[in-house]
Amino acid sequence: MNICSYIYTMKDEICQIECIHTESVEKVNRSLGKSSDLQSLSDLFKMLGDHTRIRIINALSISELCVCDLACILKMSQSAVSHQLRILRTGKLIRFRKEGKNVFYSLDDEHISNIVDQGMAHIME
Amino acid sequence: MNICSYIYTMKDEICQIECIHTESVEKVNRSLGKSSDLQSLSDLFKMLGDHTRIRIINALSISELCVCDLACILKMSQSAVSHQLRILRTGKLIRFRKEGKNVFYSLDDEHISNIVDQGMAHIME
DNA sequence: TTGACATATGAATATATGTTCATATATTTA
DNA sequence: TAAATATATGAACATATATTCATATGTCAA
Structure with a gap:
């Protein structure tokens, strides 16, 4: 059949x-490819496929930053940034560390930078 | 200021x-990064961030295929596949070649495979 | 403990997106 | 030319998603 x-x-x-x-x-x-793997893969790219989130990742690839730093850099509300950070956190693309009132975010590993760099290389060619 | x-x-x-x-x-x-570059970058990832489209790319990374082949492989309607192909075409992720009644699609370049492979490596780790 | 600040989050809203359905276009064959 | 086949596409619909607003949580300092 x-x-x-x-x-x-x-x-x-x-x-x-x-x-x-x-x-x-x-x-x-x-x-x-296995359907579940391709699902995970598209979920990963979906997380990178948003202007705000890619700007967050770009910023975090330069330096660890707290939420209000990010809001300042992106010129966006703290709430909007926080919502997007949650999505990136859930997807394990970023990690955080609490220090007093602040929460500092950074990229979870080099892999993410590599994927983004590879994408950027494609854009630039 | x-x-x-x-x-x-x-x-x-x-x-x-x-x-x-x-x-x-x-x-x-x-x-x-330049805002316009980051916009292009998130647009690229957005195109990869859909289950149907990533499956299309996965299939095309194995072989050139026509629309009805893809519909058959993905178990989706010809129309749904065609709509997604249009998006991938617009984003220059795939190219096509007409042969009689058929339109054969293939990946536009190695870059796309690399990006997808890198993403898959992240998933698998 | 109270007030100020940093962050998180639920609900509402507006917008974007994917699929379906119907149909148009283009090519081949009878 | 007419019918069949392959593909493309506009409109409608349902769903997903991003931002805002209001507010909750948690931490520090007075």
Whole structure:
């Protein structure tokens, strides 16, 4: 049973997809990444795919900063910055350290910088 | 005039941001990436930050494919796939070649694979 | 303990985005 | 030319997301 007949069964209606190139499709299906990995991957990129968050990451790649420093640098409200920091924290892209009233944020590891640098190289070419 | 007094003037109200760490803030402000570059960068990551699109890129990294092949592989409608291909095309992440009734898509360059691989390495660690 | 400050967060709102549906366009074949 | 096939796309809809506002939490200093 090939994939198209699978769809046929699944949708219980005539499958409009003809799958012209069976060989390519089968080859790709064998090598396809795990769905859950690809989900994690797109989640990672989604976190980098926001103007505010990429600016936060850019700033943190230069120096550890507290929330109000970031708000100052980005010219945004403390609340908006804090919400975005939470998303980056949840995604383990940044870590934090508390010191008195302040919370200092920094990048979680070199990997993130590498990914961002690689992206920037693509932009610049 | 520092940034906070700028915000003060701009918002024409009392600025709640105290900018505790002037040195860090000034240092970061000097080294910050260009806003337009960071915009392009987040736009790039935004395109990679969708489950459907990352699966398309994953599939195309294995083989050139036409739209109906992709629809078959992703088990999605031709229309949904076509819409996402358009986004990837607009972002110059993929290129296409027409052959008769078919349109074959492939990755635009190695860079994209590298970025995705780097992201995957981060996921896997 | 009270007040000031730094940060976090829930709710509301506005906007962005992905999929579906219907249909248009383009190419091939009968 | 007409029908079939492959792809593209506009509109509608549902959902996701970012920011604001109000307020809660936590820490320090007086």
